[in-house]
Amino acid sequence: MTVSAQSAVYPLKAVRRPIPRVLSIAGSDPSGGAGIQADLKSIAANGGYGMAVITALTVQNTQGVTAVHVPPVEFLRQQLDAISDDITVDAVKIGMLGDAAVIHEVRRWLGEARPAVVVLDPVMIATSGDRLLAESAETALRELLPLADLVTPNLPELAMLLGEPEATDWASALEQGKRLAAACGNTVLVKGGHLQGAGCPDALVNTGGVLSQDVVEFAGRRVETRNSHGTGCSLSSAMATAKARLGDWESALRVVKPWLQEALIQSEVLEVGKGNGPIHHFHALRHALQPGDFAVRMWDAAQTELAAIYGLDFIQHLQSGGLSEAQFSYYLSQDAIYLNGYSRVLARASALAPNETEQLFWARGSQMCLEVESELHRNWLSGRQVSGELGPVTKAYVDHLLAASASGSYAVLLAAVLPCYWLYAEVGQQLHHGYLQAGASDEHPYADWLRTYADEAFAEATRKAIDITDAAAQAASPAERAAMMEAFAQSCRYETAFFDAPRLHG
Numbered sequence: 001m002t003v004s005a006q007s008a009v010y011p012l013k014a015v016r017r018p019i020p021r022v023l024s025i026a027g028s029d030p031s032g033g034a035g036i037q038a039d040l041k042s043i044a045a046n047g048g049y050g051m052a053v054i055t056a057l058t059v060q061n062t063q064g065v066t067a068v069h070v071p072p073v074e075f076l077r078q079q080l081d082a083i084s085d086d087i088t089v090d091a092v093k094i095g096m097l098g099d100a101a102v103i104h105e106v107r108r109w110l111g112e113a114r115p116a117v118v119v120l121d122p123v124m125i126a127t128s129g130d131r132l133l134a135e136s137a138e139t140a141l142r143e144l145l146p147l148a149d150l151v152t153p154n155l156p157e158l159a160m161l162l163g164e165p166e167a168t169d170w171a172s173a174l175e176q177g178k179r180l181a182a183a184c185g186n187t188v189l190v191k192g193g194h195l196q197g198a199g200c201p202d203a204l205v206n207t208g209g210v211l212s213q214d215v216v217e218f219a220g221r222r223v224e225t226r227n228s229h230g231t232g233c234s235l236s237s238a239m240a241t242a243k244a245r246l247g248d249w250e251s252a253l254r255v256v257k258p259w260l261q262e263a264l265i266q267s268e269v270l271e272v273g274k275g276n277g278p279i280h281h282f283h284a285l286r287h288a289l290q291p292g293d294f295a296v297r298m299w300d301a302a303q304t305e306l307a308a309i310y311g312l313d314f315i316q317h318l319q320s321g322g323l324s325e326a327q328f329s330y331y332l333s334q335d336a337i338y339l340n341g342y343s344r345v346l347a348r349a350s351a352l353a354p355n356e357t358e359q360l361f362w363a364r365g366s367q368m369c370l371e372v373e374s375e376l377h378r379n380w381l382s383g384r385q386v387s388g389e390l391g392p393v394t395k396a397y398v399d400h401l402l403a404a405s406a407s408g409s410y411a412v413l414l415a416a417v418l419p420c421y422w423l424y425a426e427v428g429q430q431l432h433h434g435y436l437q438a439g440a441s442d443e444h445p446y447a448d449w450l451r452t453y454a455d456e457a458f459a460e461a462t463r464k465a466i467d468i469t470d471a472a473a474q475a476a477s478p479a480e481r482a483a484m485m486e487a488f489a490q491s492c493r494y495e496t497a498f499f500d501a502p503r504l505h506g
């Protein structure tokens with residue numbers, strides 16, 4: 001028996017360039033939405049290493065192009081040679097070329113360097129209507145087309161290259177795509193961006209049998225936005241990158257089209273310029289959570305429940321002293337039962353803790369719950385007429401905590417236990433403050449209880465519990481963070497229900 005490079009049971013894909021080295025030969029857009037600036041972002045966002053040789057400088061923003069400067073072609077050639085003499089170029093994207101001299105120089109270089117993948121975006125006129133290619137250079141550009149593997153004209157460019165009127169419907173656009181592909185002997189990416197309607201399709205067209213069929217269509221929804229500056233540049237450089245990574249044009253467009261669609265959808269967050277703004281190339285990048293960020297999110301999520309708690313009869317009557325003895329006793333008895341369950345859950349947090357400091361913190365919390373429970377029985381419940389039966393809210397709350405503890409996620413468990421620290425400490429401070437402001441009378445029937453709320457040790461433990469939960473969120477995956485928020489919000493709701501339970505069940 002021999003060991004084979006291929007698995008007999010699993011068809012391994014051929015190894016391709018994991019991070020392709022992609023060169024953009026294009027003009028500069030100082031506003032960053034199109035040209036080489038867009039290409040470099042697009043290449044990086046699609047998993048490539050980007051390089052750029054600048055053909056022309058434009059004076060441009062989101063409102064249009066006001067000037068173009070084409071540097072000497074000798075200097076362009078030096079840049080191209082500097083790259084190909086040193087670096088293996090896995091794919092090239094060609095964009096704005098400016099004039100015929102630049103086109104000839106790029107053509108000569110392509111003939112010598114022979115990069116494996118060449119995508120040509122035949123940039124002629126910007127969406128703003130400004131010329132990016134001298135009229136006299138159109139013939140030279142047509143002659144360059146056969147040197148590309150993929151050509152990506154928009155509909156006005158497709159018409160111009162064929163010398164035909166611009167297509168106004170998708171079927172005619174595809175027919176034009178076929179004619180151009182046949183004439184150039186390569187693949188044409190026909191783009192539906194300039195059509196009207198709710199859809200925005202694209203299609204790969206090749207009449208030479210290279211694709212799975214002559215026309216491979218990719219449906220897409222039109223995004224309602226003005227921010228389409230540089231979509232053509234971004235698409236062509238993304239295609240060059242994805243082709244080098246994935247091996248064929250169809251696989252490439254299958255990943256690039258949804259990426260571009262999302263970049264258009266998310267473009268609003270960038271707020272760049274007063275005209276046609278850029279797309280959001282890095283929409284998939286989530287910013288790393290900073291210390292304190294998750295605590296803020298939890299605090300925001302707790303606001304509705306805190307407001308509800310402050311509005312409860314139980315809290316207002318506890319504050320004023322008008323709370324019935326029966327309701328207060330019910331609350332104390334359920335608190336004692338709850339603390340016993342809560343203690344077990346904190347012991348589980350201690351067992352899951354990643355380090356000794358946190359292990360000790362939760363173990364101390366667990367022990368403290370049992371001490372407070374026995375204190376409740378010794379000092380507050382003895383002599384009171386209470387049933388000691390498990391109430392429905394207490395049961396539901398403890399069941400929720402046990403479920404979080406059974407999830408096996410330390411972070412989710414902490415998010416579930418935190419409201420009992422945080423909301424209780426907040427409510428306690430408010431009640432204590434109100435009691436002091438009202439004169440801290442010894443005559444208040446719940447004076448002894450209200451005084452216990454000012455416990456600084458508990459406030460300190462709460463701050464520590466928030467810090468630990470916040471740090472656990474930083475280490476958690478996005479899905480785990482979502483589960484944390486869910487667990488936290490549910491416990492907040494139970495905190496409200498717990499304070500309201502004496503009214504309903506007491």
Ligand SMILES: Nc1ncnc2c1ncn2[C@@H]1O[C@H](COP(=O)(O)OP(=O)(O)O)[C@@H](O)[C@H]1O
Pocket residue numbers: 127153154155191192193194200201202220221222223224225228230231232233235260261264
């Ligand atoms: N409003 C839009 N919604 C969704 N996709 C769009 C939109 N505008 C353009 N696209 C996509 O952007 C890419 C570039 O299209 P197009 O606008 O036709 O080219 P260019 O930017 O070269 O003028 C294509 O994949 C097209 O489908």
Ligand SMILES: Cc1ncc(COP(=O)(O)OP(=O)(O)O)c(N)n1
Pocket residue numbers: 026027028029034035036058060095096123125126127128132228229230231232233234
């Ligand atoms: C420097 C530069 N190159 C190309 C373009 C055209 O960009 P494109 O992606 O074709 O689309 P619009 O920006 O015209 O919508 C450009 N503007 N600048």
